[in-house]
Amino acid sequence: MILLSIIAIFFVCLLLGVPVAFSIIIASSVPILLEPLVSLTQVSSIMIESFSSFTLLAIPLFIFAGALMNLTKVTDDLIYISKALVGKFKGSLAHMNIITSIFFGAISGSSVADVASLGRILIPAMIKAGYSREFAATVTAASSTIGSIIPPSILLIVYGALAQTSVAALFIAGIVPGILIGITQMIYAYLYAAKNDVGAIDNKEIGLAEDEKLSKIVALKKGIFPLSLFLIVIVGIMSGVFTATEAASIAVIYVFIVAFFIRKQRNVREYMAVTRKAVIDSATIYILIAAAALLSWVLTYYQAMQPLIDFLLENNFSPLLFLLMLTMLYVFLGTFMEPNSAMLIFVPLLLPVMQGLQIDPVVAGIVTVMAIRLGTVTPPYGLSSLLAAKVAGTNVLKMMRHILIFVFIYLVAILLIIIFPGIVTFLPNLLIN
Amino acid sequence: MKKLKELISKVASAISIAMLITLALSLFIGVIARYVFSYSIPEIEVVRKFSVMWLVFMGSAIAVKEKLHLEIDILSDYMSDSHVRIKNMIVYVLVLFAISILIFIGVAAFNSGLSRSELVSIRFLSSSPSLIYYYSAFLVGSLFMLYFHLEQFKNVFSRKGVKKQ
Amino acid sequence: NGTNSNNSNSQNETNSGESIELVAATINPSDSLLAETLVAFTEEIENQSDGQITFTVHTGGTVGNASSLYQSVISGDIDMIYSDTGWFAEHNPVFDILSTNYLFEDQGHYETIVNSDGKLSYFEDLLIESPGLKNVMFAGGLERNIISTFPIETASDLEGRAMRSGGSSAEMEWWRNLGANPTTIDFNEVYSALQTGVAEGSQNSLDAMIEQRFGEVGEYVARTQHNLTLGFIVMNNDRYESLSDEHKEAIQQAADIIQPEYIAKAFEQADESMDVLIDEFGVTFTDPDREEFIEKSRLQMEEIAEEHDVLDIVEDIFN
Ligand code: NA
Ligand code: NA
Numbered sequence: 036m037i038l039l040s041i042i043a044i045f046f047v048c049l050l051l052g053v054p055v056a057f058s059i060i061i062a063s064s065v066p067i068l069l070e071p072l073v074s075l076t077q078v079s080s081i082m083i084e085s086f087s088s089f090t091l092l093a094i095p096l097f098i099f100a101g102a103l104m105n106l107t108k109v110t111d112d113l114i115y116i117s118k119a120l121v122g123k124f125k126g127s128l129a130h131m132n133i134i135t136s137i138f139f140g141a142i143s144g145s146s147v148a149d150v151a152s153l154g155r156i157l158i159p160a161m162i163k164a165g166y167s168r169e170f171a172a173t174v175t176a177a178s179s180t181i182g183s184i185i186p187p188s189i190l191l192i193v194y195g196a197l198a199q200t201s202v203a204a205l206f207i208a209g210i211v212p213g214i215l216i217g218i219t220q221m222i223y224a225y226l227y228a229a230k231n232d233v234g235a236i237d238n239k240e241i242g243l244a245e246d247e248k249l250s251k252i253v254a255l256k257k258g259i260f261p262l263s264l265f266l267i268v269i270v271g272i273m274s275g276v277f278t279a280t281e282a283a284s285i286a287v288i289y290v291f292i293v294a295f296f297i298r299k300q301r302n303v304r305e306y307m308a309v310t311r312k313a314v315i316d317s318a319t320i321y322i323l324i325a326a327a328a329l330l331s332w333v334l335t336y337y338q339a340m341q342p343l344i345d346f347l348l349e350n351n352f353s354p355l356l357f358l359l360m361l362t363m364l365y366v367f368l369g370t371f372m373e374p375n376s377a378m379l380i381f382v383p384l385l386l387p388v389m390q391g392l393q394i395d396p397v398v399a400g401i402v403t404v405m406a407i408r409l410g411t412v413t414p415p416y417g418l419s420s421l422l423a424a425k426v427a428g429t430n431v432l433k434m435m436r437h438i439l440i441f442v443f444i445y446l447v448a449i450l451l452i453i454i455f456p457g458i459v460t461f462l463p464n465l466l467i468n
Numbered sequence: 469m470k471k472l473k474e475l476i477s478k479v480a481s482a483i484s485i486a487m488l489i490t491l492a493l494s495l496f497i498g499v500i501a502r503y504v505f506s507y508s509i510p511e512i513e514v515v516r517k518f519s520v521m522w523l524v525f526m527g528s529a530i531a532v533k534e535k536l537h538l539e540i541d542i543l544s545d546y547m548s549d550s551h552v553r554i555k556n557m558i559v560y561v562l563v564l565f566a567i568s569i570l571i572f573i574g575v576a577a578f579n580s581g582l583s584r585s586e587l588v589s590i591r592f593l594s595s596s597p598s599l600i601y602y603y604s605a606f607l608v609g610s611l612f613m614l615y616f617h618l619e620q621f622k623n624v625f626s627r628k629g630v631k632k633q
Numbered sequence: 634n635g636t637n638s639n640n641s642n643s644q645n646e647t648n649s650g651e652s653i654e655l656v657a658a659t660i661n662p663s664d665s666l667l668a669e670t671l672v673a674f675t676e677e678i679e680n681q682s683d684g685q686i687t688f689t690v691h692t693g694g695t696v697g698n699a700s701s702l703y704q705s706v707i708s709g710d711i712d713m714i715y716s717d718t719g720w721f722a723e724h725n726p727v728f729d730i731l732s733t734n735y736l737f738e739d740q741g742h743y744e745t746i747v748n749s750d751g752k753l754s755y756f757e758d759l760l761i762e763s764p765g766l767k768n769v770m771f772a773g774g775l776e777r778n779i780i781s782t783f784p785i786e787t788a789s790d791l792e793g794r795a796m797r798s799g800g801s802s803a804e805m806e807w808w809r810n811l812g813a814n815p816t817t818i819d820f821n822e823v824y825s826a827l828q829t830g831v832a833e834g835s836q837n838s839l840d841a842m843i844e845q846r847f848g849e850v851g852e853y854v855a856r857t858q859h860n861l862t863l864g865f866i867v868m869n870n871d872r873y874e875s876l877s878d879e880h881k882e883a884i885q886q887a888a889d890i891i892q893p894e895y896i897a898k899a900f901e902q903a904d905e906s907m908d909v910l911i912d913e914f915g916v917t918f919t920d921p922d923r924e925e926f927i928e929k930s931r932l933q934m935e936e937i938a939e940e941h942d943v944l945d946i947v948e949d950i951f952n
Contacts (some may be wrong), residue, residue, distance in 0.1 A: 052544065053559050054537030056528075057566035064569050072656065072696050074710045075576035079606065080701035083577060086520045089800070089819050095523065096492055201825045275829030277499065278822055284495035307485065311530075314484040318527020319537050321520070335695055373538045416542060498817075508815055510802030580704050583764065584723040588802050596726060 038337040041065050045330070055376040056319075059326035063333050073336070078329060085328035086321065089280055090196040094189050095317035096283030097144030102313040103287065104143060106294040106305060110152050112257040113138045114241055119254035126228025127235055128161045129170075130221055133178040137217045140182030141265045144189045144283070145316075149179035150422045158427045160241045165233040172427035173412075173437035176419040177445070178220055180408040183374070185213035186269055187286075190374055190404045192279060193324075197382040198389075200396040202279040203272050207463040208397045212405065212452060219444045260293055273466055320375050327379035334384060344388050354394045358453045361385070361399070362406040362446075369410015370417050377407055397463065398456040402449060409445050414438060473619070477533065480526045480612055487523035491516060514588050514597070521602040525609020532567070533616035560617075560624045567613045574607030652685045653880070655872075658702050659715040660694040665840075666902055667864060668692040670772045670895040671715050674866060677887035686880055688713075707764045709869045715772060717864050724763045727941045731756065734807055734859040735930040736951060738923070740774075740900050743861045746950065747771050748893050755946050766867040767874075770888035773862035774899030778854050780847050781834030782827060784917070785855035788812070788925040797823055797835035803933065804836075810929045820845075827851050836860075839906035848914030855919045856907075857926055862899075 041062045048058035066073045085091075117134040121127050135153055143149075154175040161171035183190045186206035195202035227233075268286050271277040277285065294300045334340065347357065368377035382403065389399050411419040414431045420438060424431050431438070452458050498512040531537045544552050581603025585596040657675050661668040675688035697705060703720045705711040721728035730736070737743040746752045748771075757768045779785060783794070791813040798804045798815040808815035813834075818826045826832040827850040835847065836859065842848050873881070910916040938947040 048562055049540055050543060051555060051559050051562070052539055052541040053562045053566070054539040056537060057563050060566040060569050061562060064565075067569075072691075072705075072710060074705060074708065075573050076580050076704045076708055077697045077701040077710065079573045079577035079580065079603075080704050081698055082573065083521070083603065083606065084698050084700055086524065087517060090821065092491070092495070092516065092520065095488060095520075096495070099488055099492055195821065199821050201822050203822060203825050275826055275831035276503075278819060280819075281495060281499045284492050285499060287492040288496045310485050310488060311481055314481075314488050314523060314527045315531050315534070315536050317488065318484065318524050319531050321524040322528045322531075323538060325524070332697070338695070371542065372540055376538055416540075502816065506814055508798070508805050508817060510800070510805055513800055585726070587719065587722055599723070 037065060037069060038334075038339055041333060041337075042339075055373070056323045056326040059323075059330045059380075063326075063329050066333055066336065070336075081329055081332050082325040085325045088196050089278075090192060090202055091321075091324060093144075093187075093192045093202070093278075093280040093283040094320055095313070096280065096287055097187055097189055097192070098316045098320075099310070099313040100283060100286040100290050101143045101145050102309040102316075103290040103294055103306075105152070105309055106300045107260065107290060107298050109142070109261055110135075110139070110156070113261060114153070114156060116254045116258050116261075118241070119251055122235065124225075126224050126233060128157065128164050128166065128233070128241075129174050129224035129228060131241075132157045132161070132171075132174050133181070133217050133220050133224065136178035136181045137185060137213065138261060140185035140188075140213065141269070142187075142261050143182060144187040144192070145182075149182050150175055150419050150426070154179075154423055154426045156241055158423065160236050161233075162427065164236045165231070166227075167231070168427045168429040169434040170227060170437050172420070172423040172429055173434050173441055174220070174224060175426070176412050176417070176423040177438075177441040178217070179419050179423075180405075180412060180445075181213050181217055181220075183404055183408045184209045184216065184401070186210065186272070187279065187283070188404065189320075190378065190407065191400060193320075193375055193378050194382060194400045194403055195279075197378065198386055198396050198400060200400055203275065204397050204463045205400045206269065206279065207273055207466055208401050208459045209404075211458055211462050212401055212448065215451075215458070216405075216445065216448055219448060220441065223440060223444060260297075264289060323376055323379055327376075327383070330380060331383040340384050340387060344391055347388055348391050352392060354392045355453060357388070357392055358394065358399065358402055359450075362402060362449055362453070365403055365406035366410045366413060369407040370413045370415070371410075373418070374404075374407045374411060377410075378403065395456060395460065398452070398459050401459045402452060405445070405449050405452075409442065409449070412438060412445075413442060476612070476615060477530075480529050480533075484523050484526035484530065487519040487526070491519040491523065494519070510588055511590050514586055514590060518602045521605040522609075525605045526612065529609050529612035529616055532563075532613045533619070535620075556624055560620070564614075564617060567610060567617055570610040571607065571614060574610040577603045577606040652687065653876075654687050654689065655712040656689050656691070657713040658691040658696050658705075658711050660697075660699045660702060661692060661715065662694075663692040666775065666895070666899055667715055667772055670891065671866060673895060674770055674772075674887055674891045675713075677891050678884050681883035681886045682880055686883060706766065706867060706869050709872060711869075712872050713769070713866065713868045715864055715866050717773075717862065721760060721764075721865075725759055727759065727937070727943060728756065729803065730934055730937050730943075730947060731863055732803060733930070733934040733937065735927045736863070736934060737861045738927060739858060740861070743774060744893070744896060747773075747863065747896065752950060755943075755950065760865070760867065761870050765870045766865075767870040768865045769868050769873070769884050770866040770892050771863065772866055772892070772895060773864040774896040775838055775840070775862045776858045776900075776903050777836050777838050777860040777862075778842075778857050779834055779836045779859075780827075780842050780851035780854045780916075782830070782851055782853070783833060784853045784919050785834075785857075785921050786919055787922050788929060790921075791834075794833045795831065797826060797832035806933060807930060810932050811926070823847060824850060839903055839910065842916075843906060843909055843914075846914075848910050848916045851916070853917050853919055854907075854910060855921045857921060857923070859926060859930060 045058055045062035048061050049055065067075060067078060113135045117131040121130040121134060124130055136149055139149055139153060158171045158175055162168055186209050188209060191205045191209060192202055195205050264286060267289060268282045271282050272279055411417045414420060414435060420431050420434065424434060494512050494515045498509055501507045501509050547555060581600040584599040586599060657671060659668050659671050672690055675690055678686050679688060702711060702714045703716055706714045718728050718731040760766045760768055788811055791811045794813045795816050796808045796813040797818045798808055800817045805815040816832055818832055823835050824845055824847060827847060907918060938944040
């Protein structure tokens with residue numbers, strides 16, 4: 036009864052639009068009031084404990100690095116580079132859109148910035164070049180998900196911390212699936228471009244100053260910063276020189292040095308503004324982490340998950356079937372909830388089930404993050420699609436046909452990973468041995 | 469009055485921004501110390517715990533002020549403006565309730581911090597610092613949240629305050 | 634403290650002969666030896682008190698994490714918990730001594746000190762003073778050893794080696810005293826750190842080496858037994874003092890039976906764990922020369938003891 040009322044209060048608050056963290060706090064006040072064993076001191080210590088994780092520290096730091104990155108104009112450079120790479124192909128703008136997302140994902144931990152910053156440049160350009168608004172918006176939304184799979188990735192860090200799994204292993208494991216998703220999306224983009232007569236576009240339409248021929252040399256030069264950042268962070272983590280958290284702190288300092296000394300961004304106000312934004316983004320995720328720790332403790336207290344665990348174990352659920360259900364659950368959650376919130380609440384709950392079924396935590400982590408990110412594309416409330424639709428001046432319903440195709444491709448990729456987990460595990464096994 | 473408002477808001481911003489920068493710098497220094505000078509600095513753990521707590525609670529207070537906490541707003545699309553207004557009032561009261569609970573939890577954290585001290589010893593201090601230096605962030609941050617939330621009372625309950633976020 | 638206003642489980646009105654209900658808790662999962670120890674202890678108390686004292690035991694962190702259980706037993710929300718000594722230092726840093734390595738040289742030394750009545754009374758009295766906890770039984774005896782990618786025969790084999798540290802200054806200092814180069818690595822990352830060579834070794838319980846599969850990436854385990862856990866089963870002292878003499882006696886008798894039995898079990902369990910590591914993980918055990926290890930490790934204990942002016946007391950207990 037108490038358990039049911041806690042869950043009901045939580046969902047009612049959530050649906051009304053009470054912030055997720057506060058919804059949890061309100062729901063958890065029930066046991067504080069009713070249970071003699073639950074005291075305020077205890078609750079405070081559970082919440083404070085959740086701030087002490089070293090792994091989770093990587094989150095504010097990657098957010099900070101990403102915020103500072105805006106001051107380096109690296110987005111423009113990535114567009115230039117991808118144009119130099121695939122500018123001559125059929126459907127070049129769509130390919131650029133996807134490739135830029137892969138590059139962006141390889142240096143940035145958060146991919147929400149992707150739709151906003153890259154989308155604003157590439158969507159109008161694609162429309163001008165003859166792509167439909169709906170296709171342009173869908174490609175942008177769908178490709179933005181790659182950033183959460185390719186390391187560094189805040190979602191993978193959150194997963195690693197919640198599931199007590201090595202973030203380094205998750206990061207390495209994300210590389211192949213991330214590229215795989217990119218390639219499948221490029222195939223669809225190629226088919227679309229071949230069928231619809233789309234053209235190329237002038238450099239200035241995509242925010243590039245020079246109207247001259249793109250030079251591979253310039254592209255190479257522009258690539259030095261993002262490539263070096265990628266090498267420091269990812270190779271540093273892969274080779275085990277740094278932990279993800281340490282790598283994130285190095286990224287912050289490195290991006291700052293490039294912005295301040297090389298790009299000569301000296302406006303203190305701008306630094307304050309991006310830092311303030313990073314502070315708010317970090318704080319809202321962290322307070323949610325603390326609240327989610329409280330909720331998952333409350334649910335453990337009432338042994339809420341035990342019936343499900345017993346049921347799955349008694350009925351000999353296969354890991355494969357469970358992962359499929361997990362995918363569906365997270366796609367659904369990702370559609371309605373912000374991805375971090377969804378993971379913070381559900382990963383700890385499902386963890387005992389995964390352990391019971393002996394599912395490889397790294398595979399489960401990649402599948403979880405992919406599914407939840409797919410949810411942000413799925414209608415009607417997928418955040419990425421909503422945002423891209425807004426930029427493109429269309430709506431999600433009109434985009435449906437393209438979205439469904441991308442969702443289908445994406446689901447096939449997830450299915451492949453579930454059936455052949457080697458896609459995920461082979462790189463970590465290869466590199467770490 | 470207006471000056472006080474601005475001051476409070478600036479204090480919250482300044483503290484949390486300083487904390488994020490401290491966090492990044494201290495961890496960076498820790499890495500450099502270890503790899504370049506083969507030297508570990510255990511005190512950094514204390515610095516990071518301190519900065520995370522203040523960063524989170526002051527940052528959360530700002531997020532209350534600017535309505536930036538992560539939320540799901542599905543119902544508003546299906547509601548008339550007057551219903552949205554009523555809904556927003558209910559949400560306002562619920563958030564007020566949540567912040568009050570946070571304050572109570574903050575008081576408990578404050579009390580337990582008073583009698584406890586940091587387990588990591590700091591070499592340049594003669595005794596370990598009390599946990600109150602960072603446990604108090606919970607209470608102080610929640611009080612800031614309360615202040616920023618009460619400040620919005622007029623927007624939510626006045627006649628013209630129908631603005632959707 | 635004002636936080637235990639609604640504690641209906643344990644009303645402080647106990648007359649001799651009246652039945653009382655107590656709540657005990659530990660964060661250790663129910664199948665772990667420490668949780669089993671707590672359960673056995675509470676059952677024996679029920680038995681010794683002829684059912685007058687009954688317990689509800691929570692294991693596996695269902696009623697809170699380590700920090701919150703500790704706060705709860707202080708505030709009186711929970712009556713009895715298993716606690717390791719780490720938390721006590723928050724109230725009195727002298728307790729750091731009990732976390733230092735080679736406090737006990739081996740099983741015999743451990744059992745002599747821990748199982749003899751009153752040997753550790755100096756610390757037990759401190760605990761009553763602040764934060765107001767009564768030690769009712771010792772539990773532990775689980776050993777920590779060094780797992781590494783290279784064989785360790787003497788302490789000097791550690792010279793310049795990158796050893797994983799959990800980040801506590803005490804652990805780092807210990808590695809440094811042994812000549813190693815400590816590297817802070819999250820527990821979750823130890824496996825990959827050993828695999829990639831970022832860390833060449835780590836000190837853990839045998840359980841962790843098995844459960845976290847460290848045995849797959851570390852070929853050698855040096856049986857240093859540098860740390861034999863000393864855990865306290867503590868009660869809120871006010872609660873304890875409210876009990877009748879008969880009930881206190883029942884608790885004491887239960888402790889006299891359960892404590893030596895379960896400490897012996899801990900040492901037996903080590904033998905089983907070693908077999909698992911050898912058979913399933915192909916680990917090679919080495920038996921390093923302890924003299925040098927003990928000498929270098931005890932520097933920390935002496936340092937802390939000197940700092941708090943208790944060198945005599947400590948030497949008296951542990952030498
Ligand atoms: Na894109
Ligand atoms: Na990324």
